[in-house]
Amino acid sequence: MTASAEGRRPDTGWRTVFMEMLTGAREAAQRLPVTTLFLLAAALQANLVAADIHLFGEDSQGLPSDTNFDVGLGLVAGATASLAVTLRGEARKVSSAKTLPLALLAGIVACLVLALPDHFLTLEWAVMLGLVALVPIAPFIGRGDSSAFWIFAARSAFAVLLGVLALLLFAGGISAILASLTYLFGIPVPDDLYGHVWLSTGLFAAPLFGLGQLPDRFDETPGEALQGFMDRGMRALGDFVAAPLLILYAIILHLYAMKIAVTGEVPQGQIGWLVLTYGFCIFAALIIINPFFDRARAPTRAFLRLWPFFLPIPLVLLAYALMLRVGEFGITPERYLLGLFGLVTALLLALQLLARVRGDIRAIAALPAAALILGGFGPQGALGVSIASQASRFLEIVNNSPVEGERHKEALGALSFLAARDALARVLPEGLPASALESDSHPYRTVAKAWGLDPDRLGPNRRALPLNDRSRPTAFTAAGFDTVIQPVRLAVDMKEPVTVRLPEGKEIVFALEADALVVIADGQSTLFPVAASRIEALAQLDVDAPAQLRLEADGRALQLIPTYLYIDPGPPLRLENLEATVLLRTEDWR
Structure with a gap:
């Protein structure tokens, strides 16, 4: 049945929908102009790189230098930092004239820290993660309460989800249309155009759509409808999943600590990551089920009362393991961040002694974000x-x-x-x-x-062997061979071997075993053994020296010109990955 014009609602037409879309984008740009500017710059930089326009130089092979990608990431970081500052200004009702310069300054600083990682000793992923985590908590530092923060964070997560859906629908839809033009009508579409569509949508259009869905109120709390809708699920999450598992995990870690105390055993190398995972799960559970604490049942109530007592012993385990590893092998970024997690966790435990901030999930969210940012760059940071x-x-x-x-x-x-x-x-x-x-x-x-x-000495730190530097010309002898196959990339236990069609039309298949190169032709396999002594000889070569490996088996011969070997030093020494140019004789495979 077709709806009559008289019965149609006036706000459901195509024009209305289109105007609402434009209005939403315009309002997001007007509300967050600095963030929009950084996103536009990031999209532009990414599209320039995709178009082989390298504003920040090229490497020796004509590829874009790392700085081109660092600048793009820096612009995204600038957008994130400016968003956090703008939202904080809105929450405190600070005028735009004061907020925008601060947002621009924060964005520029974040951009520089990420765009110049060598200069600022930046651990990019840590700073970026800290900035993202800072966005929902920034409006509530020094104001508001846990309930308001929770609902704002939940709505922000929904806005992010909508942005991701917009990316998939918009960019995916345009890509499908372009592909249809090619397959159905024979209209050629440049492959680069697909990349530009996804980059432009992913770095500008979709984020702008998501920003338009961000809440503009900072005093909302979970209402009765929301609590009624989610209450049963959150109670089940706390009672049947989070509380029992975290309590059981705590018991296991405490038993392990008792074992160490009794036997004097050194903690296993992964204990730090186990404690990190445990602490993260505890804090995530506290944040997620926070609005439903007052209706918690026995398992969740036990968890809420006891969680501060679950962590001290695991923190002691973490400190002991870090002390041993740092004393033996020094500090690395991973150990630094594990230690930083321990300090943040200890501080959060100390805050539980203060009645005013006890159970405040804003502190649980803000302290790790600040720690990641401060620990992600500079001489005091992880690097x-x-x-x-x-x-x-x-x-x-x-x-x-x-x-x-x-x-x-x-x-x-x-x-x-x-x-x-x-x-x-x-x-x-x-x-x-x-x-x-x-x-x-x-x-x-x-x-x-x-x-x-x-x-060149082989050992645990000498697993990768780069050979035949491709950045400079190198000469090789090819006597006795008439066919060149390049590049051949193999790994032990590859799901699919490498199939190559020779110039005369015949197909041969390459595979790699731990001690041999396998070539399959006409269903018959020929194993070319690669002795450990020959790999060790390659490892002793100077990087600038030509490296060649002649292999023979069953009256056949081939020659490898390896550019990269990855080995398991054993014992016994074994190949794991191989990248090489292969020279062979066509007559051997007829």
């Missing part, structure tokens, strides 16, 4: 402290000879950490100026040799 620790540890080892065995491996491990963070200048020996590393293609090896270390 800054870790670099200083590893540099000190390296110098302590190399300045106390002899450096052999495990001490040699530890020195190379610390040096590898510093090399990955461009911090080798901190451990240069006398006579080796920092300027010498700027033009050095392998500064790690140069510094290691300057200290009398062997950078």
Whole structure:
């Protein structure tokens, strides 16, 4: 049955829907102009990179430099920081004339910290996660209560969900339309256009839509309708899932602590992550079921009364494990963040002694966010402290000879950490100026040799073997071979082997075993053994030296020109991954 024009509601037409969409986008841009500006800049930068326009330089292979991607991430961080400041200004009813400059300043600072990670010693994911966590709590720092924060956070999460759905529907819909034009009408559509659609939608249109759904009130509390709708589910979550499991987990951790106290056993290496997971689950449960505390039943009431007593012993376990690992191997970003979690948790436990903030979930949300941001950059952050620790540890080892065995491996491990963070200048020996590393293609090896270390020695820190540097020309002999296959990337236990069609049309299949390269033709397999001694010989080669590996089996021969090997040093030494150019004779496979 067709609805009559007289019976149709006046606000359900296409024009009304379109105007509401435009109005919502305009209102979001007017409410959050600084955030919108950063999002627009992020989308523009991403589209420029996708179009091979690299404003911030290229690497030696003509690909966009890391700075291009860092700037894009920095602009997203700027949008997030400016959003937190703007929402805080709205909650405190501060005028736009005062809020907007502060939001712009916060956005610029966050952008610089993420866009220049080497300069600010930034751990990007930690700062970004902290900024995201700061957005819902920012309006309630120093004002409001737990109930208002909870409902604002819930509505904000719903806005994020709508933004994700908008991304999938809008970008997915446009992609489907473009694909239909190609498959149904033969109209060619550039592949790059799909990328531009997803980047523009994901970094601008969808976030702007989600921002338009953010609540503009900061004093709402869960109403009777919401409590009635969610009460049963939250009670079930607390009574049947969260409370029993967290109480049981606490018992297990306390029993493990008793075992250590009785036997003197050293904590297992993963105890820190277990304690982290346990603490995160406790705090997440406290936040999620907060509005329903007053109607909690026996299991949840027991959890609410006892949770502060569940954590001290696991925190002692964490501190003991960290003390052992740091004393043996120094500080790393992971250990730093585990220690930071322990400090934040201890502070939250101490706050439970104060009646005014006891049970306040705003503190549970705000302290970890602030800790991640402050611990994510600068000399006081995870990278800054870790670099200083590893540099000190390296110098302590190399300045106390002899450096052999495990001490040699530890020195190379610390040096590898510093090399990955461009911090080798901190451990240069006398006579080796920092300027010498700027033009050095392998500064790690140069510094290691300057200290009398062997950078090619196999061990736990020497699992990856880069060979045949592709950034510079290298010559190889190809006598006896007439076919080149590149690149061949293999891994042990790959779900699907690599199939290649030879120039004459025949297909052969490559697979990798721990001690052999397998080539399959016409259903018959030929195993080319790769002895551990030959891999060790490759590991001893200078990175600049040509590396070739000739393999023979069943009257057939091939030659590998490897660019990357990943091994399990064992014993026994075994191949795990391989990337190489393969030379073979066509007549061997006819």
